[in-house]
Amino acid sequence: MSKGPTPPKAPKKKEILEIHSDIREDNYYWLRERENPETLDYLNAENDYRSEVMAPLQALEEKLFLELKGRIKEDDSSVPYFKNGYWIYVRYDQGKDHPIYCRRKGSMDAEEEIMLDVNIEASGKDYFQVGGMSLSPDRNWLAYGYDDQSRRIYKIRFRNLESGEELNYELPQCTGSASWSSDGKFVFYTRKDETLRPNQIYRHQFGSSPETDQLVYEEEDSSFICSVYRSKSERFLMIGCHSTVSNEYHYLEANQPEGEFALIQPRERDLEYSVAHFGEHWYIRTNYQNALNFKLMRSALDQGLKENWEDIIPHREEVYLEGLEIFEKYLVLEERSQGLNRLRVMSWDGEQDHYIQFDSETYTAGIGTNPSFESNLLRYGYSSLIQPNSVMEYNMDTGEQKTLKQQEVLGDFDASVYREERRWYQAEDGEKIPVSIVWRPDRQKEGSNPLLLYGYGSYGITVEPGFSSNRLSLVDRGFTFVIAHIRGGQYMGRPWYEEGKMLKKKNSFQDFISVAEGLIAEGRTQPEQLFAMGGSAGGLLMGTVINWRPELFKAVIAAVPFVDVVSTMLDESIPLTTGEFDEWGNPKNEEYYHYIKSYSPYDNVKEQAYPNLLITTGLHDSQVQYWEPAKWCAKLRDYHQGENHILMYCNMSTGHGGASGRFEALKETAMEFSFLLWQAGIEK
Numbered sequence: 001m002s003k004g005p006t007p008p009k010a011p012k013k014k015e016i017l018e019i020h021s022d023i024r025e026d027n028y029y030w031l032r033e034r035e036n037p038e039t040l041d042y043l044n045a046e047n048d049y050r051s052e053v054m055a056p057l058q059a060l061e062e063k064l065f066l067e068l069k070g071r072i073k074e075d076d077s078s079v080p081y082f083k084n085g086y087w088i089y090v091r092y093d094q095g096k097d098h099p100i101y102c103r104r105k106g107s108m109d110a111e112e113e114i115m116l117d118v119n120i121e122a123s124g125k126d127y128f129q130v131g132g133m134s135l136s137p138d139r140n141w142l143a144y145g146y147d148d149q150s151r152r153i154y155k156i157r158f159r160n161l162e163s164g165e166e167l168n169y170e171l172p173q174c175t176g177s178a179s180w181s182s183d184g185k186f187v188f189y190t191r192k193d194e195t196l197r198p199n200q201i202y203r204h205q206f207g208s209s210p211e212t213d214q215l216v217y218e219e220e221d222s223s224f225i226c227s228v229y230r231s232k233s234e235r236f237l238m239i240g241c242h243s244t245v246s247n248e249y250h251y252l253e254a255n256q257p258e259g260e261f262a263l264i265q266p267r268e269r270d271l272e273y274s275v276a277h278f279g280e281h282w283y284i285r286t287n288y289q290n291a292l293n294f295k296l297m298r299s300a301l302d303q304g305l306k307e308n309w310e311d312i313i314p315h316r317e318e319v320y321l322e323g324l325e326i327f328e329k330y331l332v333l334e335e336r337s338q339g340l341n342r343l344r345v346m347s348w349d350g351e352q353d354h355y356i357q358f359d360s361e362t363y364t365a366g367i368g369t370n371p372s373f374e375s376n377l378l379r380y381g382y383s384s385l386i387q388p389n390s391v392m393e394y395n396m397d398t399g400e401q402k403t404l405k406q407q408e409v410l411g412d413f414d415a416s417v418y419r420e421e422r423r424w425y426q427a428e429d430g431e432k433i434p435v436s437i438v439w440r441p442d443r444q445k446e447g448s449n450p451l452l453l454y455g456y457g458s459y460g461i462t463v464e465p466g467f468s469s470n471r472l473s474l475v476d477r478g479f480t481f482v483i484a485h486i487r488g489g490q491y492m493g494r495p496w497y498e499e500g501k502m503l504k505k506k507n508s509f510q511d512f513i514s515v516a517e518g519l520i521a522e523g524r525t526q527p528e529q530l531f532a533m534g535g536s537a538g539g540l541l542m543g544t545v546i547n548w549r550p551e552l553f554k555a556v557i558a559a560v561p562f563v564d565v566v567s568t569m570l571d572e573s574i575p576l577t578t579g580e581f582d583e584w585g586n587p588k589n590e591e592y593y594h595y596i597k598s599y600s601p602y603d604n605v606k607e608q609a610y611p612n613l614l615i616t617t618g619l620h621d622s623q624v625q626y627w628e629p630a631k632w633c634a635k636l637r638d639y640h641q642g643e644n645h646i647l648m649y650c651n652m653s654t655g656h657g658g659a660s661g662r663f664e665a666l667k668e669t670a671m672e673f674s675f676l677l678w679q680a681g682i683e684k
Contacts, residue, residue, distance in 0.1 A: 008048075
């Protein structure tokens with residue numbers, strides 16, 4: 001493919017940014033002006049340029065889209081779960097993009113009731129996403145949140161499930177979730193401020209004007225967010241307040257909705273805890289008493305102060321306690337040891353304590369939907385890089401288990417032709433970095449295999465080695481796919497996260513580079529066939545590693561990349577900024593300013609040859625504002641040397657998560673895959 005058209009050039013308008021006696025010049029600061037016609041002209045010019053350059057790939061892109069779509073069972077449904085007299089499930093109809101939420105009373109043989117057909121609600125809209133559905137105590141009303149702007153700003157509607165009619169008002173500017181009082185007369189919900197921080201809990205009297213809603217809690221600390229929900233027991237309404245390093249919980253009897261919320265344990269810096277109610281106790285997952293990998297404690301309901309907490313599961317240095325599920329007879333723990341998920345089943349009477357066994361070398365497993373305390377059946381999810389997602393049911397009394405459903409992959413998918421393994425590569429400081437690998441042996445050529453290296457490495461989020469039917473389109477064409485479980489995630493427990501944040505953030509970037517070098521040294525690929533991809537904070541990862549080691553990669557995809565770290569973290573008016581000072585550091589502190597500036601991709605673009613690059617963003621992105629990738633793209637054009645392509649795609653209708661609807665989103669995946677295949681020299 002020839003180089004083709006001339007790339008656009010954004011006008012330069014120098015902005016001087018000064019703090020800590022340090023001056024930065026930003027020629028593209030003006031791109032923050034969303035309503036400026038020049039801004040939209042530039043974004044459209046970038047879209048046109050990418051379209052022209054990739055025009056010869058249109059047939060491949062369309063083939064990939066049909067291939068991706070063709071693996072999906074279009075008339076599909078979830079495994080029903082039973083709650084409060086109804087079997088509840090979600091299904092999809094042939095050819096339709098959006099889910100249909102359904103229920104059946106008493107038995108799956110009963111007549112189906114459609115609670116909400118999102119296809120109808122989304123008709124004619126560029127974007128429509130539903131979230132936070134909840135039923136009233138009498139099961140006659142559905143509260144649901146919807147976002148039609150892709151800004152993660154929801155409104156809540158109320159629908160009568162007998163008549164299908166909706167109330168003539170909506171609850172505004174909220175997270176989308178609603179929690180009912182026991183009598184169904186009140187609904188509690190969370191509103192967002194102008195920075196999109198969830199900071200207020202309101203009590204809404206059902207059927208009344210939202211203008212009369214009562215503020216019951218306001219989070220005044222800008223580093224915290226708050227939420228409201230019903231406990232699994234349904235006895236309590238809970239308010240949770242969260243920052244990166246601290247939590248606080250309040251509770252109210254759900255049958256006394258006009259009462260005052262009571263505090264469990266006041267917030268303390270570096271004290272993290274979460275609570276679950278069972279019987280007359282709070283069960284508390286916490287890092288209290290230096291429990292870095294967390295432990296499980298308990299207190300009486302009226303004695304929630306930490307001094308009254310007693311150990312149930314003590315802290316273990318080699319085992320990270322990720323979560324738990326409480327049943328009447330059993331306690332189930334979700335643990336992680338040496339990177340692998342474990343599900344531990346313990347009976348309250350002490351007679352049982354065992355782990356559910358998994359056979360794969362690398363896999364993901366986690367507790368599923370278990371709404372009933374009384375059940376002896378545990379639902380959990382399981383998949384691996386080659387085993388499709390499954391919903392499993394485990395009988396905790398007998399140890400018997402069965403597969404309730406396994407994701408059906410249409411076409412000629414055969415798990416036996418693929419291979420998966422876990423490897424370890426040494427980082428610069430001697431740490432061993434685990435990776436999960438999937439490939440197809442019969443499509444490999446020794447020493448010249450295209451390899452896609454994927455990473456994230458922030459917020460303690462672990463990229464699990466789970467199944468993706470989309471990924472097959474690359475692996476079937478000879479790609480090896482590798483997940484680098486770098487520091488900043490929690491694959492190896494909480495210390496793994498602590499070693500990849502704040503003033504240790506550079507470990508994440510160096511880990512990724514070390515894995516790339518290890519893969520090359522091992523002969524799995526070579527720089528001319530090595531590709532990298534990451535999104536959001538993983539886009540920051542991409543931006544930094546191509547500044548540091550551009551020669552390692554043939555091409556890189558940076559999706560909705562967080563690349564203008566200094567300017568964003570200095571601007572508290574931008575969504576998410578204040579809540580992330582304990583993730584990145586506050587650059588108003590001089591030490592953090594210089595550390596962040598030393599790796600911030602936008603601030604470290606230099607005159608060098610960059611890999612081929614595809615950048616994606618969304619005009620309405622609330623998590624990473626569109627101007628970060630746009631500014632980065634413009635600056636890269638100034639400094640990049642050589643013939644490699646720098647392309648940007650801005651979806652003018654969506655935000656951080658891309659397109660809504662299960663098929664529409666595949667079009668962007670097909671575009672990304674066609675870019676990778678083009679760069680790998682694979683034309684079909």
